[in-house]
Structures are given as structure tokens and as C-alpha cells.
Amino acid sequence: EPEVTQTPSHQVTQMGQEVILRCVPISNHLYFYWYRQILGQKVEFLVSFYNNEISEKSEIFDDQFSVERPDGSNFTLKIRSTKLEDSAMYFCATVDDRAGANVLTFGAGSRLTVL
Amino acid sequence: DQQVKQNSPSLSVQEGRISILNCDYTNSMFDYFLWYKKYPAEGPTFLISISSIKDKNEDGRFTVFLNKSAKHLSLHIVPSQPGDSAVYFCAADGDGNQFYFGTGTSLTVIP
Secondary structure: OOOOEEEOOEEEEOOOOOEEEEEEOOOOOOEEEEEEEOOOOOEEEEEEEEOOEEEEEOOOOOOOEEEEOOOOOOEEEEEOOOOHHHOEEEEEEEEEEEOOEEEEEEOOOEEEEEO | OOOEEOOOOEEEEEOOOOEEEEEEEOOOOOOEEEEEEEOOOOOOEEEEEEEOOOOEEEEOOEEEEEEOOOOEEEEEEOOOOHHHOEEEEEEEEOOOOOEEEOOOEEEEEEO
């Protein structure tokens, strides 16, 4: 079954460093999302991306965050200068149209630890 | 602004019994609802969904019920199995650009 692939599975970084999280979406999916889950909290929407541009973003997705599809396959989330509170699981997801309805397919996640 | 709420953080059920997980939402524009299951260190996996034009959808041991007037949905698992132990997230979609998730309910099925 097609799957969303995320790398790295775990990254440890120092506060203030830049981090890039990578996602390979399912090939025929057109909508891409980043979500995050801080330990013990809910899954939070960060940003949605369609047709090479951001379609919606949350309050969390401030100027420190950016997304791009640099080579037409990978979908990346960059955090420019990480903060302690950025420590979380970051999930990439893509939309799978099933019978006209949208179902998010998630990757396994990238755990980011900011020290 | 918590548009999707799961008020029970945890639930324990005996194997073979019914598990009922509840979810409430506030936005009447939501027209599609999904349940996801999540094991530790894995991403959420899709379980079952329901459109707002229906009030019930069934898939094997899993049934989702939607009560639009109460803005409430529930997931029933019958019979519950130990492998069902996981965190279950309710999610809602209104426009396809953003899916709103609840905080999750941790289900433990006791053998």
C-alpha cells in the first residue's frame, strides 16, 4: 500500500539551529499537510500546501516556519531558528480522495527534540 | 479554539465488550468526520469516516454514529480486542484545507 515517508525519524538539535524535515508524499496526491503533536497534547494543524503554494496556515506557523517542494517530490518543513517549544512529533500527511471524500494519510512522523 | 473535543482522555474495556469513544464538535460547517488510530511512535492511521449526509457508517467491528443536531459523533468497536489498544483521534473537515483534530482518547482493552 502506498505510504507517506518521513525523514529523519528523530532529530536532536540545539536551540537556535535550523531544522529541515522531509516528506515524500504518495505520488498521485495533490494536497500536503504538516501537523505536529507536542507530547501529551492534541494533533495540531500547521500548514496545508497545494499547487506549489500554501493554501492555509495556522497561528503556529509563524515566520520561523516555511514549506516548499524543492524538487517536485519531496515536501519539506523548515524551522529557521528552533525553540525549546518546537520539540514535538511532526507529521506529514497527504490527501487521498476516496469516493470523493478526503482522507488524510499520515507518515510515521519525525520526532524533533530541541535542547 | 477547540472545535473538536474528546472529553474522555482514557477508556478501559474488557476484551470482547463494546468500546464507545465520543467526540463533540462546535462548527456546524463541518461535513465530514474521520476517526484515526495511533500507536506509540507511529503516525495516525485512518480507521473510518462518515459524511454529514449519513448518520451511521459501519466497517467490520467499527461503527461510527453521527448526530448532527447534537454535534456529536461516536465510534463503537465491537467486540473489542487487545490489539485495539491505542489512542483514537476524532477529526473533522469542513473545506478540505484543514482537518481539525480532537485531543484523543487512549483506549486500553484488557485481556
